[in-house]
Amino acid sequence: MEQLTDLKAILHSKRANIYYLEKCRVMQKDGRVLYLTEAKDEQLYWNIPIANTTVVLLGTGTSITQAAVRMLASAGVLIGFSGGGGTPLLAASEIEWLKPQSEYRPTEYVQGWLSFWFDEAKRLQVAKHFQHLRINYLQSVWSKDKDLKNEGFFIDDEDVTRSFSGYPEKVERASNVTELLLIEAQLTKNLYKAAVNRTQQKDFVRNYDNTDNANLFLNHGNYLAYGLAASTLWVLGIPHGFAVMHGKTRRGALVFDVADLIKDALILPWAFICAKEKTTEQEFRQQILQKFTDHKALDFMFDSVKQVSLQGGAI
Template sequence: MEQFSPSDMKTILHSKRANMYYLEYCRVMQKDGRVLYLTEALSNKKSGENQYFNIPIANTTVLLLGNGTSITQAAMRMLAQAGVLVGFCGGGGTPLYMSCEVEWFTPQSEYRPTEYLHGWLQFWFDDEKRLDAAKTFQTARLDYLERIWTKDKDLKSEGFTLQDASLQSAFETFHNRTDAAAKQSDLLLTEAQLTKALYKYAANAVSIDDFTRQHDSNDKANDFLNHGNYLAYGLAACCLWVLGIPHGFAVMHGKTRRGALVFDVADLIKDAIVLPWAFVCAKENATEQEFRQQILQKFTDHKALDFMFETVKSMALHLGSSSNKQNDFEEQETLVGRSLERQNDEDTER
C-alpha cells in the first residue's frame, strides 16, 4: 500500500470539498490512522464492528460538535493536519445560549498564502477603501441572491420569484442607498431594511402569518434561520482561514464584535440560500436534520463556498493593489460580476 504524509490530505482544495459535518451525542477519535465517531446509541452493543463511522477528513471543510460530544487530542491533530475547522456549538448547530457564539478551532499553519492578507491590509487601514469593500460585499450579496433565485427550480416551485413588485422596489432602494452610503452604519441600516423586506416576502410566500425575527424564539422559522446562519458562518470561517485573513479585519460589522469578518463573508450567501429554505422547511414542518441536509445540498448546488473564495480573493488582490480610489468600487463590482458569470456558465454547461 502506498504511503502518504499527513500534508497530502490537504490536496483537495477547500472550495471543492464536499462535506460539512454536524455531530451530537458521540465521541470523535482517531483509530488506525482515520478519524471516526462512535455514537452513544450503539456503544452498549456487544458487537463493536458497526459502532464506528468514518469521517473523510480530506474532503471535509468544517466539523461542528453539538450537544453530548467529545473529541480526543489525536483526532484534533489529524483534523488540523487535514485543514478541517472544528467548532463547538449548541444543539442543531446553534448556540445553547444566545450570548454565546460558535467557538472555532483553526488549524495552525505557517504555510498558508500571504498575498491575500497583504492585499487586505493595503486597503483596510484606508477608511474610504474599507467602505468601498463593504459596498462591494453588499452588491455581491444581492447579485448572488438574484442569480440563485432566478435559476433554482425548487424555489420557483415554492413561489419565490424576483418579479414581485415589492422585491423589485426593495432591491432598487438597496442599490441606491448602498451607492450613497457615507459610512458603515449607513450600510448596516440598509442591510437591515432589505432583510426585513425579504423576511416579509418569504413569510407571505409560504403563508406564515405574523412572523417576527427573534434569535431566541422557539418557532421553526427562527430556529432554522439560526441553524442555517451558523452553517454559513462555518463556511466563511473556513474561507478566511484558508486565505490567511484574520477575522478581526472586518469591513462592515463592528470593530468590537467577535468574528466580524466571518459575519461579513457569511452574509454573501445567507439571504440567497438560508433565508428562503428556512421558511420553506418551516412550512413543511421539517426536522432539524432534514433542514440541515437541504441547506448543505443547496450550498453544494450553488457553489456557495466557491463564491465566497472568489469574492474575498478578488477584493484582496485588486482593491488592495489599486491606487485609484475613485474607480475602486466600480472595478470590484466588475470583478465580482465576472465571478458570478463564470459560475453561471459552468452551471449551464453542466
C-alpha cells in the same frame, strides 16, 4: 496513513462535506477519523472523509481525542464547538473555532486585505462591493433554482423586484457603514415579508430567542453560513477581526460580513419553506448543505474575498 500533501489535495473551496455531530465520540482509528455512536445494544463507527471535509462542528454530548484533532488539523479541517443544533450553548457567545496551525499558510491575502483596511474610505467601498456581490448572488440563485420556484420564490415577482428597487443606488449613496447597515436591514426585512407571504408564516417576528421553527431554522442556517465564512477566512489567512461592515469591536465580525454574502439567497427562503413543511432540524440542515453545494456557496465566498484581497480594496 495518507501523506500530508494527499490530505490537502482537494481545495477547500471544492470540498463537499460539513459535519454537525452530537452525542458521539470523535477519534482516530487505523489512520482514519471516525465518530462513534452508541445505540441501545451496539456501538456504531462512521468514517469522516477528512480530505474532502471543510468543517466539523461538535454539538452537545460530544468529545474528541487528541489524535483525531491532530489528523483533522493535518487535513486543514476547521473544528468548532457549539450548543445543540449548531447554535451557541450560551446566549451572546460565539462559536469557538480550533484552527490548524502552520508556518506555511499564505500571506498574500492578509497583506492585501490590510493594505486597504486602515483606510476608512476604502473599507467603506469594500463594504459596498460586498453588498453588490450579495444581491447579484441572490438574483442568480433565485432565478435558476427550480426548488425555490416550485415554492413560489420568483426573482421577477413584483414584491421581490420592489425590494431590490434602487438598492444599488442607495448603497452607493451611503456615506458611512451605519447607513449601509440600515439599508441592508431594510432589504432583509422586505425579503422576510416576501417569504412570509409565500409560506403563510403570518405570525413571524424575527427574534433570535424565539422558539418557532422559522426563527430556529434561521439561527441554525446562519451558523452553518458562519462555518463556511470562518473556513474561507482561515484558509486565506485573514483574521476575523478585520471587518468592513459589522463593527470593529466584535472579534468575529468579518465572519459575519462574509456569511452575509449568501444568507439572504439560501438561508432565508429555506428557513421559511422548511418551517411551513414542519421538517425536522436535521432535514433542514441537510437541505441547506445541499443548496450550499448546488450553488457553490463556498466557491463564491472564496472568489469574493480573494478578489478584494488581491486588488487591495481597489474595487
